[in-house]
Amino acid sequence: MGFEETRTRISGGRTVESDEGMPAAATTEWVGTPRPRRRAGLSIYSILLIMLLSVSVLSSIVVGVIGYVNGTQALRAIATEKLVEIRESRAREVTQLFDTIENSVKLAAMNETSKQAVVAFRDGFAALDGTSLDAQRAATVGAYYDDTFATQLSKATGEDVDGAAFAPKDDAARYVQANYVVPYDSWEEAILVDDAGDGSAWSAAHARYHDYFRAMTEQQQFEDVLMIDTQGNVVYTAYKGVDLGTNLLDGPYRLSNLADAYREAMSRNIVGEVVLADFAAYSPSLGNPAGWAVTPIAVDDEVVGALAIELPIDRINDVMTVSGQWARNGLGETGETYLVGRDGTMRSISRALKSEPEEYSRAAVAAGLAPDAAALSVQNGDTLLQQTILGSALSHAQSGKDGSVIQRDYLGRESITAYAPLGVGDLGWTIVAQETYDEAMAPVEDFTRNLILSTAGMIIFVCLLSLVLAQVFVRPLRRLKSAAQRIAAGEEGVQVDAGSSDELADVATAFNDMSRSLQAKSALIEQQEKANENLILSFMPEGMADRYKHGDEAITQDNEDVTVIFADIVGFEELALTLSSEEAVTKLNDLIRIFDEAAERYGVERVRTTRQSYVASVGLGTPRVDNARRAVEFALELNTILERYSVQQGVELGLRAGLDSGQVTSGLIGRARIVYDMWGDAVNLAYRVQGDYDEPGIYITQRVADRIPDTIVIEPAGEVVTKSGSQRVWRIQTHVPVTEG
CATH class of the missing domain: 3.30.70.1230 (Nucleotide cyclase, GGDEF domain)
Known part of the structure; x- marks a missing residue:
């Protein structure tokens, strides 16, 4: 039978020849009852892809949630520990500062110069009792209080001031103020005067001892240095404020924190013991805050007066602001440390005020601070006694506890706050270290973003891996090719991953051995070249050596x-x-x-x-x-x-x-x-x-x-x-x- 005769067409279960004896088109027709079709199912490829994607996505979600929770907690703990460490560091610095101040006051009070000075000022001041000023000078003193002092104090405090209420009432006080306070426009000018030239015993004492106390004031950055006799008379001040000559027991400043500290120091009557007075508004300083350290002065075991220094605000601020180097000391862009008194107001400057006063004023007022207090802080350049601090951190610290919380700070920002009571005398201060929550937890956002990106990348990777799995088999050869090209390009020490124990792994191992051998030989050649170069340089200058190496003959x-x-x-x-x-x-x-x-x-x-x-x-x-x-x-x-x-x-x-x-x-x-x-x-x-x-x-x-x-x-x-x-x-x-x- 010929080939043409065997080409047939199936139709209705019969074999049908074409008209020309050639087979019909290659189609199959079913005539009668159709054959049942198989149910469509998932291929192994699809099942493997679904399994890989399911495991990858679920594991990524679980790992991401666990990582996010653990990361957030860990970062919060790290941020808190950092703030606690900074808080403890600043607390040590402040405590050391006050120890230094107290020791300075004790040593100054025990100094023979101070003993002689308080006696001389006391006697010179007493000798002025009954010394009346002429009508013109008396009028000048009165005009100074009515016009100059009252105006300045009213402007600084925003309150109406009666200058006559602060004017000196006795002859001695009027006399020293007429010679040492009224004639000068500023405290900076007054402290430079050694002798008014009036010939009084007080001026003689001032000419003799003022230089010593002026140096103490300036070198230790004290706001002022005062000497007070046993009757409560302020017989000396370095800066010659209006408290010179006044009486702390019955004068205009009898209710001041200086008067309270003086009474306590004199009532204790213990030489060498320093009484600290917390900051409070002090009228002679034009209402600015003043804190005091007061100690008795004794001559032959008899108390003859007291030495008082006004606490150095700038030194306290320098310690708490680490001299403005917040970021360098681990406080980032928003972190800071500050002190808070019993009354809930700051005892050191705010970082926000020091950095951006206008922004501080806006944020502080928005957070609830009185506009007048914010304006006064900006005007005076300090938040001392002006900025109010609220929250559980202060309450816990004032009850003697230390710890950390997350709360809104005085500018309304959510912050991590580390707090502790500060053991400086009986001041009852609290030290606070804080950083905004957003800055402290900024790494969490980066972590979350990276986690999402890595999860998406993993899913894409699994999809691609499923599609190009066959390429895995040629990947070792590609690594060997790439490594060989790197060696050909001059790179040394190239190594490839040997992979599993198969023939390709043996090839990779041999390649790595060859690479290490080439690297060792290259190192030996380089070492020899350096030795040759050093040998050449040992007997000819460098310039000639370069020409020699480049082949110059002459x-x-x-x-x-x-x-x-x-x-x-x-x-x-x-x-x-x-x-x-x-x-x-x-x-x-x-x-x-x-x-x-x-x-x-x-x-x-x-x-x-x-x-x-x-x-x-x-x-x-x-x-x-x-x-x-x-x-x-x-x-x-x-x-x-x-x-x-x-x-x-x-x-x-x-x-x-x-x-x-x-x-x-x-x-x-x-x-x-x-x-x-x-x-x-x-x-x-x-x-x-x-x-x-x-x-x-x-x-x-x-x-x-x-x-x-x-x-x-x-x-x-x-x-x-x-x-x-x-x-x-x-x-x-x-x-x-x-x-x-």
Whole structure:
């Protein structure tokens, strides 16, 4: 049967031939009842893809949630621990500051000068009782309080002030204020006056002791220093405020915190004990806050008065603001530390006020601070007694507890706050370290963003991995190809992942071994090249070495101003005869090494050495304007080295050196065996100078002598005859001290 006869078409279960005996189109028709179709199902590829995606997504979500929770808690704990550490550090600094202040007050009170001063001021003030001012000066004092002081105090506090209520009532107070307070426009001017020239005993005491207390005030940055007698009279102030001469027991400032501290210190009557007064508005300071440290002064065990210093606000602020270096001390962009008093107001400056006053005022008012208080803080440049602090942190600290909380701060920002009571006297202060929650937890946002991105990347990766799984089998070969290309490009130490234990892993291991071997050989070659370069540089200058390495054949260099040194070690040949060859070479190498070290110090360049000669130059490789001086000082140093060596070794070695300055040519001589040398008139003359004299010494030509300082003592040593004429030779006296250049 032929081929054509076998081509058929299936139709209705029968084989049907085409009209021309050719088979019909390649289609199949079912006639009658159709055959049932198979149910569609998921392929293994689809199931594997779903499984990979499900495991990946679910595991990523679980890991992400756990990581977010743990990360947030860990970062919060770290931020809190950091704030606690900063709080403790600032607390130690503040405590140390107040210890220093108390010790300063104690020492000042026990100082003999203070004892004599309080007695002198007390007696001088008492002597002024009954001394009346003339009508004009009395009117000047009254006008000062009515016009100047009342106006300034009213402007500072925003309240109406009656100046007469603060004016001095007794003669002594009016007298000292008329001479030391009223005449000056500012406290800075008043503190500079030593004597008003009125001839009173009080002025005499002031002229004698004021300089001491002024120095104490300025050097320790105290706001003021006061002396008070046992009757409550302020008999001295450094800055000469309106509290000078007033009485703290019945005067206008009897209700001030200074008066309270004075009464307590005097009632305790314990010498060496300091009473601290918390900050409060103080009228003589134009309503600005003032805190005090008061201690009694005793003479022969009898209390004769008290010393009071006004606490240094700037020093406290410097400690709490770490001198404005918040970020450098771990407080970031929003962190700060501050003090809070019993009344719930700040005892140190706010970072926000110090950095951006206008922004502070806006935020503080928005957070509930009275606009007048905010404006006054901006005006005075301090939040002391103005900024109110609220919240659980302050309540816990005032009850004696320490810890940390998350709460809104005084500017309305959610912050992590570390708090603790501050043990400074009986002030009852609280120390707070805080940082906004957003800044402290900023890494959480980065972590969350990275977590989301990594999860999305993982899902995409799994999808791609499922689609291109076949590529995994060629990936090791691609790594080997890439590594080979990197080695071909000159990279060293390239390693590839060996993978699992199969044939490709064996190839990768062999490749890694080859790479390490090439790296080791490259390192050896590089080491040898460095050794060769160092060897070349040891006997020729760097510039010539570069030309030599680049293949230049005729390498020379002309120098117009060079000082040449030919130095012989006199006596070494005799010494060598008593030694073995090895010992002689060892000793010579020791001397040459010491000479080379001296040459490096003086900027001298060694040209060559022989068994007992040392040839060097100054200004050959590196031009120097003082080459003659350096060469002479170097020769003197060589002479000192040989003298010292002779004493240490028990031998007799000396130096015979010749020096000349002038034109020198240097270069490389030879081909098979390269030699670096120099020649010229200066070289020849230096050699002649040292060779024509038998005695050890340092011989220099006139050209060298003309260029050395007068401190180097020289003496005539004869002449040498050259083609250009006779050259005068000088010998240097070697035991004259010379300053090393």
